[in-house]
Amino acid sequence: MNAKDKKFLKGLQTDFPLISRPFAALADETGDTEDEMLAYFKKLKADGILRYIATMFDLRKLGIVSSLIALRVPKSKISKTVKIINAYPNISHNYLRADTYNVWFTVSAASERKLKSILAEIRQKSGISDMLDLRTRQVFKSQAIFELK
């Protein structure tokens, strides 16, 4: 990522223009043409710097319930368990961590009942019963935003 990328992408993490032709507006700021700006974004995407431009919702305000789940999985069962977990579209993040609880994933569902049934299924399919359901109580911050130095 070069200096221009950083300067440019910084503000756009929170405020992509909500107008008919956003790339034209951004191009006006830099003295580029709209086509040049679109080509620039496509290159950022191809280079993996930009993942996507998205509308981020407050999932709780959409009535969605979510949790962070920690599992204690024996080494020999990690690969199988991860496969079971990752198959659910409701699970967005899943990480291996160096703790007694070693597999950590985030899960969201349209209702409490659905969330519980997903967790019950995972327990049943994986045979792993040692699970911490760290239910979300309050959100102080939820944004993948970085100070780009």
Next chain:
Amino acid sequence: MSLKFNKKVVLGLSDPLELVSQPYKIVAERLGISEQRLLRIIRKYKSAGLIRRVGTVLGHFKAGYKCNALVMWQVEDAGLETAGKIFAGFPQVTHCYARQTYPDWPYNLYTMVHARNKNESQTIIKAMSTKAGITSYKIQFTVKEFKKIKSDLKEILS
């Protein structure tokens, strides 16, 4: 306390915007409404807090933030709100959530801390600890990323 919202519009907006001259128009056409109407709805949802933001999502690994740590803190209930706000104020903290505890699992505040390396991460975490006055915490660095996707609202809301 769910606000009233149009599920079709929410789902229509849940796909990433296309990199074209009029990205909102594509979404509006799919929904069978005008581009201007869609933009009004987006602004309305944004001011209601239903939409947190419309913006670029960066590939953090390639952006140089290779080190991601989950830090769990044990905070007295009375100090939870204050600590949550202090941690949320750190730019390197992307997520800060209060969570349920259990008798053998006392951590009630969780932060995701992003840095370029472990040293930088530990410096940030120490600064957080000092600023909030919380000394009981556990750091868990990511050993391996098994999955990282944008929440699939179509699947979740269906």
